[in-house]
Amino acid sequence: MPVGAVSISTLLLELKFLIFFRAIDVIGVYFAIIIEVVKSAFSFLIILAFIVFAFAHSLHLLLRPTTRISLDYPSHSNDLNDPNDPWNLVSTYNSISENDSISENLTLTALPTATTNMFIMLNTAILAVYILLTGDSTYLSNWILTENLTLVILVVCFSFFTNIYLMNLFIGLLSNSIAEMNKKELFLLQKAKILAEIELLYLLPYQRRKNNWFPELIVHYDKLRDIIKIIKNGKWNSTDELLFIHDTLLKIYGMDFEEKFGLKT
Structure with missing residues (x-):
């Protein structure tokens, strides 16, 4: 079995074990709040995801190499003036002579990796922009912003409208949603759903027909x-x-x- 499948299965099993605590008053209240907050913020998350995709697509078109490249070896057919080629983005090292003069001929060149230019493919560009959403601009550090005006405009727009405006708006919406919720009412509704789930999924047909197990009215x-x-x-x-x-x-x-x-x- 692949290691990835094992890790995902372990995560889901442990989260499922946590769900068994829904019926406890101390923990179940927060389960109910989490579920209701996700429902109320779902539309906002869709809008945020579309904005992330739009910026990722724009940066992918702006920062992808103009020619086909290989990370294993440099191609002589590559455009040496292409600023988006991973071989042109890596660090280069020059030798220094005894009289402290720097040689003009390159001595060493670092090998590019898959993270040197995350905007070559659209899927990795989406991941890079999502990480940029958290405030980490590592994947843009290989470019000199002062030499690319379009990149500066996109970064400024994304940092202001998404990192500053939308994320603070999202936090405010969550705060208002939690303040307007009746925690006790949500927990009682969740307990009723748990009883219905037990009746439908965990009992045999003859057990469901026992009237002394399931009264017609439940009074709180x-x-x-x-x-x-x-x-x-x-x-x-x-x-x-x-x-x-x-x-x-x-x-x-x-x-x-x-x-x-x-x-x-």
């Missing part, structure tokens, strides 16, 4: 203090259900039912 009991807190914050959706809370309890928690909602008990 909440703390009165939490309910009063929701009412005081004005986040209770239905005012009609407030009639079931006695006015004495409201006074104990500092709530004036008539003044806040204009209703009489």
Whole structure:
């Protein structure tokens, strides 16, 4: 079995083991938040992926060599003036004589690698731009920016609109999404989905028909203090259900039912 398949299988198995903790209150809340945040940010991620592809395609067309090249040996037919040829991008070394004069003839040349010019192929260009999204500009360090105005414009536009603007906007959207979520409600909904998953996938047909295992109604009991807190914050959706809370309890928690909602008990 290939080593890559083994590593991917190990990763998926360990992540699957982590999923078993979804039903625990302390950990399950964060699972529910992660899933909901991904759903809310999915459209934004599609836009970001398209922008990365657009810049990668542009840099691929700008920085690819003009002729066919080989990384194993230099070809005499290659254009020595091509600034995108990996053999012209590698470091060169000159010898220094005893009188500290530098020889004009090259003595040593470093061998190019697949990462010398990541923009030769479109797929590696996408990877290089994705790494550039994290702020790492290593794969652009082989070019002199002052000698390529188009490259400077693309780098400045990408760094400003993507690294600075879009990434900060993405962080802001995530913060707003998390702040607007009802963590407890998401966790209870996740527990209900877990019960449905167990019933559909892990039980035999005769077990699913047992009424004493699966009641028709599942009632969740909440703390009165939490309910009063929701009412005081004005986040209770239905005012009609407030009639079931006695006015004495409201006074104990500092709530004036008539003044806040204009209703009489």
